[in-house]
Amino acid sequence: MPETIRPLHTLATPSTAPPDPRSYGVGARFSLHPMTTDFVPVILDALTAADASALEVVTDDVSTFVQGTESDVLTYLRDVIAAAAATGVHTVAHVLLSRGCPGEVACELRDGDPYAPTDLPALAPTGLRAAAHWSLYPLDDGDAATGRGDHMAAIYAVIERAKERGTFTRSEHFATRLDGDLADVLTTVGEGWLAAGRVVRHVTSHATISLNSPSPAAGA
Amino acid sequence: MPETIRPLHTLATPSTAPPDPRSYGVGARFSLHPMTTDFVPVILDALTAADASALEVVTDDVSTFVQGTESDVLTYLRDVIAAAAATGVHTVAHVLLSRGCPGEVACELRDGDPYAPTDLPALAPTGLRAAAHWSLYPLDDGDAATGRGDHMAAIYAVIERAKERGTFTRSEHFATRLDGDLADVLTTVGEGWLAAGRVVRHVTSHATISLNSPSPAAGA
Known part of the structure; x- marks a missing residue:
């Protein structure tokens, strides 16, 4: 049976001491896929179009790592993806957000x-319409006081917030469908990541974000 | 501090009653990105090249949902991705595997x-070399007996298995780098998903898998 939806603020009180992004493991890993034979300049131009001065950005042959504050990371992702999609090319971005697990595989x-x-x-x-399949993973090992975690409670609360924002289209198998301006889709994903991150330390989120698709939208 | 690595078999004894894939929520969601202006026929040909007779497959404008047994799902993913990459086009697949959460957002x-x-x-x-960034998420709400979960223990154990298989290249921020034949990379991802799934009900895994990249490999 579905759990009762509880507002996130009833679940825990956030700490007031802000750790820096690197020590808390705040960042993203993303890949950008412009479906054109000339994909190399589209990707390189998009990466240079966005302001990375406040971020650590490392690109390899599979994806790009971005570390910095939540706001700086999400602004950079919006600007890079928007720059690629502004070419008119069908472009898909895959975005992974993570927090609370700084030491690579080891969560120190x-x-x-x-x-x-x-x-x-x-x-x-951005003026660019995006469709996304979005998943949120609060990696909750349980609370010492109550003895059990409840990773779905945070997910339900976040989906309610997406409905309020107007980007929620429907629940799919293994993902939530979002539609809207690229900025609103990314804000929804970022808000969910932070909301879950107030009650669980290690929280990741994945989104496959499609722009300029020639396929009929299955969405809104 | 990193946790001590414990073999997965010491964590729990698997149930002997096999639920069917639909009732247990076993399946995948994936997207295929051939970086060519002619991406539509590459995707459509790849989807029809693989045997989907034992699976439920639903494609929309963002991704494709696949439901069936673990072995059938992974074989289908290998065949679809291999068919696209066999064109020689730089192709990236993003794969999400999920189990133990059948009711979409509600884990019944x-x-x-x-x-x-x-x-x-x-x-x-397949004879096709692949590079991947791989993440595994055991969504462990804690054990009623011990009072706490430990989602990282399953992750460490699975990374050890990838090292034995020879596909492990290194730990990255938020992901593990795998290199090898596409089939070995997918087997590593599938094995990890199942190994964690023996101790945690709701387990997802994401992999960004790149083939025919023109960029110098940052990997093995």
């Missing part, structure tokens, strides 16, 4: 209070 | 013993 900050900034500034619209 | 099977088949038949090699 596992114990302690979860932390996430209270507010994520809404990203300015 | 949350309580009860985890189940995963003991053996996953190794996939026959």
Whole structure:
């Protein structure tokens, strides 16, 4: 049976001490797929079109790692993906957001209070319509006081927030369908990541974001 | 501090009653990105090249949903991705595997013993070299007996198995780098999903798999 939806603020009180992004493992890994034979300049131009001055950005042959504050990371992702999609080419981005597991595979900050900034500034619209399949993973090992975690409670709360924002289209198998301006889709994903991150330390989120698709939208 | 690595078989005894894939929520969602202006026929030909007779397959404008047994799902993914990459076009596939959460956002099977088949038949090699960024998410809400879960223990054990298989290249931020024949990379991802699935009910895994990349490999 589905769980009762509880507002996130009833689940825990966030810590007030803000750790820096690197020590808390805040960042993203993303890949950009412009479906054109000339994909190399589209990707390289998009990567240079966005302001990375506040971020650590490392690109390899599979994906690009981005570390910095939540707001800076999401703004950079919006600008890179928007630059590629502004070419008109059908472009898909795959975005992984992570927090609370800084040491690569080893989560050296596992114990302690979860932390996430209270507010994520809404990203300015891009004028580009995006469709996304989105998944959120609060990696909750259970609470020492209650003895059990409940990773689905955070997911239900976040989906309610996406409905309020207007980007929610429907629940799919293994993912939630979002539609809207690229900025609103990314804001929804970022908000969900932070909301879950206020009650669970290690939280990841994945989104496959499609723009300029020639296929009929299955969405809104 | 990193956890001590414990063999998965010491963590729990798997249930012997095999639920069917639909009732247990076993399946995949994937997207295929051939970086060519002629991407539509490459995708459509790849989807029809693979045998889907034992599977439910639903494609929309963002991704393709696949439901069936673990072995059938992974064989289908190998065949679809191999067919696209056999064109020689730089192709990236993003694969999401999920188990133990059948009711879309509602995990109706949350309580009860985890189940995963003991053996996953190794996939026959494709002759196609793949590089992947791989993440595994055991969504462990904690054990009623011990009072705490430990989602990282399953991850460490699975990474050790990837090292034995020879596909492990290194740990990256938020992901593990795998290199090898496409079949070996998918077998590694599938084995990890099943190994974690023997101790945790709701387990997902994501992999960004790149073939025919013109970029110098950052890998092995």
